[in-house]
Amino acid sequence: MTAVATHAGGGLADHVHPEPQGFIRKYVFSIDHKIIGIQYMITAFLFMILGGMLAELIRIQLMKASGGLMTPETYNEVYSVHGSTMVWLVIIPLLTGGFGNLIFPVQIGARDVAFPWLNMLSFWLFPPAGLMLYASFLMGAPTAGWTEYPPMSLLGGAGTSMWAAAIFLIGVSSTMTGINFLVTILKMRAPGMTFTRMPLFVWGQFVTAPLLMIATTALGAALAALFVQRQFGVAFFDPTRGGSPLLWQHMFWFYSHPAVYIMILPAFGMISEILPTFSRKPIFGYKMIAFSSCAIAILGFMVWAHHMFTSGMAPALQLPFMVLTMLIAIPTGVKIFSWVTTLWGGVIHMTTSMLFAIGFLATFTLGGITGVFLAAVPFDLHAHGTYFIVAHLHYVLVGGSLMGILAGLFYWYPKMSGRLMNEKLGKWSFWLFFIGFNGTFLPMHWLGMWGQPRRVAMYDPQFQAWNQVCTYFSFVMTAALILILINALWSMRNGKRSGPNPWNARTLEWQIPSPMPYYNFKHVPSVFAAPYDFAEPLPYRGLEEELTGAPPPVPAAH
Amino acid sequence: MPENRDPVVHLDRQFWIVTAVLGVLALISILWWVWAPITSIMPEAVDKAQQIDALFRFLAASGTALFIFVCGYIVYFSLAFRRHAGTPENAVGIQIHDNNKLEMWWTIIPTVFVVIMAIFSLRIWAGIEFSPSNTLVVEAIGHQWYYTFRYPNVNGEVKEMHLPLGQAITLHVTSSDVIHSFWIPAMRLKADMVPGLINTFEFTPTRPGRYEIICTEFCGTLHGEMHSGTTQNPAYVYIDPPAQYASWYARTEREQIQASNAISAPLSPNQLNLSRGDAGAGAKLFAAKCSACHAVGPFDQKIVGPGLKGVLDDPAHPQLVDGDKATPENVAKILQNGFKGSMGEMPTQAGNGLNNKDIVNLVAYLKTLK
Secondary structure (H helix, E strand, O other): OOOOOEOOOOOEOOOOOOOOOOHHHHHHOOOOHHHHHHHHHHHHHHHHHHHHHHHHHHHHHOOOOOOOOOOHHHHHHHHHHHHHHHHHHHHHHHHHHHHHHHHHHHHOOOOOOOOHHHHHHHHHHHHHHHHHHHHHHHHOOOOOOOOOOOOHHHHOOOHHHHHHHHHHHHHHHHHHHHHHHHHHHHHOOOOOOOHHHOOHHHHHHHHHHHHHHHHHHHHHHHHHHHHHHHHHOOOOOOHHHOOOHHHHHHHHHHHHHHHHHHOOHHHHHHHHHHHHHHHOOOOOOHHHHHHHHHHHHHHHOOOHHHHHOOOOOOHHHHHHHHHHHHHHHHHHHHHHHHHHHHHOOOOEOOOHHHHHHHHHHHHHHHHHHHHHHHHOHHHHHHHOOEHHHHHHHHHHHHHHHHHHHHHHHHHHHHHHHOEOOOHHHHHHHHHHHHHHHHHHHHHHHHHHHHOOEOOOOOOOHHHHHHHHHHHHHHHHHHHHHHHHHHHHHHHHHHOOEOOOOOOOOOOHHHHOOOOOOOOOOOOOOEEOOOOOOOOOOOOEEOOOOOOOOOOOOOOOOO | OOOOOOOOOOOOHHHHHHHHHHHHHHHHHHHHHHHOOHHHHOOOOEHHHHHHHHHHHHHHHHHHHHHHHHHHHHHHHHHHOEOOOOOOOOOOOOOOOOOHHHHHHHHHHHHHHHHHHHHHHHHHHHHHHOOOOOOEEEEEEEEOOEEEEEOOOOOOOEOOEEEEOOOOEEEEEEEOOOOEEEEEHHHOEEEEEOEOOOEEEEEOEOOOEEEEOEOOOOOOOOHHHOOOOOOOOOOEEEEEOHHHHHHHHHHHHHHHHHHHHHHHOOOOHHHOOHHHOOHHHHHHHHHHHHOOOEOOOOOOOEOOOOOOOOOOOOOOOOEOOOOOEOOHHHHHHHHHHOEEOOOOEEOOHHHHOOOHHHHHHHHHHHHHOO
């Protein structure tokens, strides 16, 4: 956009291309950020179904202490692909490529992301990467967990190399998405959309984008080294030939700890949108929430080795990693306290989306607290590598990220389809999910403390009863997710029509029709304040024609 | 940007009642964690375990108290400020944006808490990582899928770990193949066993008894079997009173010398009397020691190693995995020397705990599998 001029509304001049016609250009190889967002979501939810089926296989295997459903080899493949799927093919794509693409450009008053073609490329790397990962089952899938520590990953089946290539590809896709989002937020905000007026979901994406760009490169290097060692025998990780198995762990966690924040910061942003909307109150402590995200992202780069307290490193190195990790509790605590305070004095509309957001507060808090436990080296020496870790990571990734995603799904569904999801079914699915989730993962805390290691196909029979409890509750959780899937599919045609703004929300995406039109805005709006003052008139100008029958912008002549 | 004129906030009596109730609940939870009978579920076998449990009690108490307050307020606010049926659709909540004093306090209090926690952890950490000299040095080595141990002045590796009560111990851990982990829940201590690297921690046993060792780092097919509950190689550490330890040590020292003499002069397969084995005894041995990795089925039915049905009589596989001809002598050779293949490693005769007669019996049993 080189020619920038102001027009009567105070916005940018309309420089628009004609809407593409034809199915392929419109829905398959689309460069529209909203279509790409929906493509990401559909693909990621499909992979979530696969990953969820693998999760149930895991739980069924663990019904019996001696295993029995699968051989240990198959079981190892199943949980490795389950973890890889959920991290790289479900949660990261949903939060960044999915909801990020769909919502944040509209929230800053942009008509698309900065690089739409790059955006399309980012998406189209994703399904092939996922298929490659699942194709590894045909040649012996990876068995060493989603972390794939050597030397076990060097001994794994041929599919382990395929895994490395697939994750490398998804990493490239993530990196490009990061660049795209960062440039979009820096350069394409509507007039008046200053940083302190940006909705907090945009802040979430703004902080996540550099993590995607910087951290993922370390993962790419690690994966390339693993691939080269497996295929060509270069001894990066082989101690007998001068390599080090710990090298992988450092490189992997240098990515994967920031990746933990890639998987939660956008969800923080979603919660920060949903709570004020349904409380009819400004978000409490806007600046603290925004800046604490920055603090978390920066600290997130300096704590990776807390995953390796038992791996072997100089004792003096454990110290800064422990203290820095504990420091993250402070900005995280500030966020949680601000969210809880946002509820106080509100007029709370208990929609399904709000239920998921409030559920997020409870379960994420628990996951955060156990995270602080694990930061303390002496406690970590006991809990590392046990089911306590499994419990902790599912509380932050399911109780945190996935709850946020489900809250966001019910919240923003009308912006994709023009219809609302069924609230009654939604509330049922929330309670089933909440009970099923806690019943599945809460007992894992004490199972781990008592001595059940993670990644085992069979275990000490004394733990069988509690494992069965976990499995039964996991069925409840799965049932809830199936209900949500049915709800989303059914509502596409049969849901109540939502109109542009069913929740009375104040960010920009709710001021244009649902589903959102091509190019989003007829005129780029001007912004005069942060979007959370529910008692004030909307702080935008130039939106008058959005919901009327005024003609769409005229395509520029080329 | 319109000026934020936040209204003056008054917290009502109901809020303070709820706060008091949550405070009482938090206090109860703290008291529970202070006196929780942790040791009745998991004994504390070493000095460090008591310290780590003290840290855990502190973490759990403060974590539970915080969790009670956060969840309590969430539930209370959700119920108290819920929109009622009669509330107009456009009603808004109290338009308050922030409160510097409140935000300052809820930054300072967690900071102080983090500092206390860090200092508490540091003191214990220093005790684990840097300890007195004059310790007994013991080495633990991880294998797929069992542990062995080395003691000063004892030849070779022994299969049981004994520690003297009250003596400071330095434990070195490492691995012979992949990464394992050495965890004794009763000690609350763990270190990964990394090939090419020695990890160290120090402690003093304070309670006699037998405690389980568990591997917590994924190490291959039978990772889940690498603990005390298995029939294969149950992993235990024994903490003995000093006199009992001394006699165990003396006996082991003697036995290991004999064993090493035996190992230094192994019988070649031709010296074993392979035609006179007891197939029944071999079958029992096979079930106990081999069946975790080998099926009694066709070659392709792999668990870790190949299926062994017809190993001596299979036209499709006239050669053994090491490329030698399938003869009783060559099978015995693999049983003696072990074998390292792409999927894993078969331990040696010593690693499997087999004597020469066992090998003869196993070969006799394998001959019957046609």
